[in-house]
Amino acid sequence: MNRSLRPCLSLPRHCRVRRIPARRWLVTDANADNYITVLGDKYPKDSKTNITSAIMDKLERKLHLQPSHPIGILRSMIETHYPGFTALSNFSPVVTPAMNFDDLSFPLDHPGRSLTDSYYINSDHMLRTHTSAHEVETFAKGIRQWLLTADVYRRDEIDGSHYPVFHQMEGARIFHDNPNGIKDLEEDNARLSAHLAKSNIVIEDVPHVTSTNPAQVSHNPKHAELVALNLKLSLNSLILDLFGGRAGAGEGEPLRVRWIEAYFPFTSPSYEVEVFFGGKWLEILGCGVVLQSTLDKANVPNSIGWAFGLGLERIAMILYSIPDIRLFWSQDPRFSSQFTPGQINTFKPFSRYPACYKDVSFWLPDKALHENDFCDLVRDAAGDFAEDVKLVDAFTHPKTGRSSQCFRINYRSMDR
Numbered sequence: 261m262n263r264s265l266r267p268c269l270s271l272p273r274h275c276r277v278r279r280i281p282a283r284r285w286l287v288t289d290a291n292a293d294n295y296i297t298v299l300g301d302k303y304p305k306d307s308k309t310n311i312t313s314a315i316m317d318k319l320e321r322k323l324h325l326q327p328s329h330p331i332g333i334l335r336s337m338i339e340t341h342y343p344g345f346t347a348l349s350n351f352s353p354v355v356t357p358a359m360n361f362d363d364l365s366f367p368l369d370h371p372g373r374s375l376t377d378s379y380y381i382n383s384d385h386m387l388r389t390h391t392s393a394h395e396v397e398t399f400a401k402g403i404r405q406w407l408l409t410a411d412v413y414r415r416d417e418i419d420g421s422h423y424p425v426f427h428q429m430e431g432a433r434i435f436h437d438n439p440n441g442i443k444d445l446e447e448d449n450a451r452l453s454a455h456l457a458k459s460n461i462v463i464e465d466v467p468h469v470t471s472t473n474p475a476q477v478s479h480n481p482k483h484a485e486l487v488a489l490n491l492k493l494s495l496n497s498l499i500l501d502l503f504g505g506r507a508g509a510g511e512g513e514p515l516r517v518r519w520i521e522a523y524f525p526f527t528s529p530s531y532e533v534e535v536f537f538g539g540k541w542l543e544i545l546g547c548g549v550v551l552q553s554t555l556d557k558a559n560v561p562n563s564i565g566w567a568f569g570l571g572l573e574r575i576a577m578i579l580y581s582i583p584d585i586r587l588f589w590s591q592d593p594r595f596s597s598q599f600t601p602g603q604i605n606t607f608k609p610f611s612r613y614p615a616c617y618k619d620v621s622f623w624l625p626d627k628a629l630h631e632n633d634f635c636d637l638v639r640d641a642a643g644d645f646a647e648d649v650k651l652v653d654a655f656t657h658p659k660t661g662r663s664s665q666c667f668r669i670n671y672r673s674m675d676r
């Protein structure tokens with residue numbers, strides 16, 4: 261972390277600040293030498309190293325493997341919904357930029373690659389930003405239908421629904437692109453359509469393939485349509501299983517699901533899915549027909565299939581009525597004792613502590629400061645006490661041209 265980001269001690273005009281002891285702004289031992297140890301492995305640091313100690317603390321928690329944690333409970337419920345799929349959940353969060361981006365055809369100028377969006381250990385290693393980072397290696401193992409759950413890391417702002425670590429579940433299924441494979445696909449589509457036809461669900465769909473959301477040139481257009489249909493039917497029935505008949509979907513009302521055309525570098529056609537719950541449309545996943553180049557990289561010939569990526573916190577917050585994403589990381593028994601494997605119940609809040617606002621302002625370093633850089637400093641210093649951070653003022657000195665910013669940090673403890 262760049263030390264010039266430490267708050268300047270000569271304070272700009274608009275500030276009304278409590279000084280934070282400078283010591284807390286230095287990034288710990290990680291800066292002490294030229295190496296950084298992540299999950300027991302030592303990596304040389306370089307100009308890309310931007311992982312913080314607050315993030316390092318999260319690497320070992322593995323919430324998705326805890327059987328009585330909402331994230332772990334949701335993982336097993338989804339795994340139960342897809343019998344016959346191989347469940348994987350032990351992949352290291354440390355990946356190469358090639359796995360996270362290049363193998364998935366991300367363009368070189370994609371914003372996700374930037375230091376302000378992702379955590380890098382060094383130029384050759386980073387924390388995965390999505391579970392899709394493991395698509396190639398999983399298909400390469402010869403597994404043709406699988407679910408992979410993992411913690412993923414993205415630099416972000418601070419508020420009640422954003423957290424730099426969250427959990428995703430990737431699901432994928434490929435069919436043999438030959439008469440037998442296509443017959444399996446058609447039979448599965450018929451089975452799923454019959455199930456959904458007798459269920460209380462209303463689906464707002466979009467065409468499977470359009471000129472703006474095209475089938476891939478190497479695909480037989482009819483097969484691509486059948487795969488896209490299988491993807492939609494498979495996810496509609498999962499969503500029905502998770503959300504159907506629950507309070508929030510609307511008393512006695514059908515469950516409403518809406519499909520939207522989307523873009524991802526590694527699928528075509530691509531979609532996002534939203535569920536109507538608690539009076540609002542909520543986006544819960546992205547998906548699409550796997551790009552042929554991904555399967556080629558994995559050495560899987562003559563196959564065609566789909567993949568999806570679900571945000572588990574998003575879904576758990578809705579289903580359990582968990583109001584703040586920080587709660588998932590709470591080790592307070594008043595949180596953890598509320599959940600039971602296999603069950604979805606309404607979370608009962610145990611803290612109503614007041615918000616506590618503190619403003620901090622500082623001169624900006626010569627190179628610009630990204631808001632995410634400031635948020636990572638706050639997370640390192642304040643941990644989960646920081647509920648949200650907002651830029652409330654900016655000032656440029658008319659004579660010197662120096663600029664300053666003022667951020668308002670809301671500290672609120674969830675448990676004390």
Ligand code: PHE
Binds near residue numbers: 389430569
């Ligand atoms: N990895 C994508 C994301 O994190 C979601 C996705 C997964 C999209 C699989 C398509 C296929 O947003």
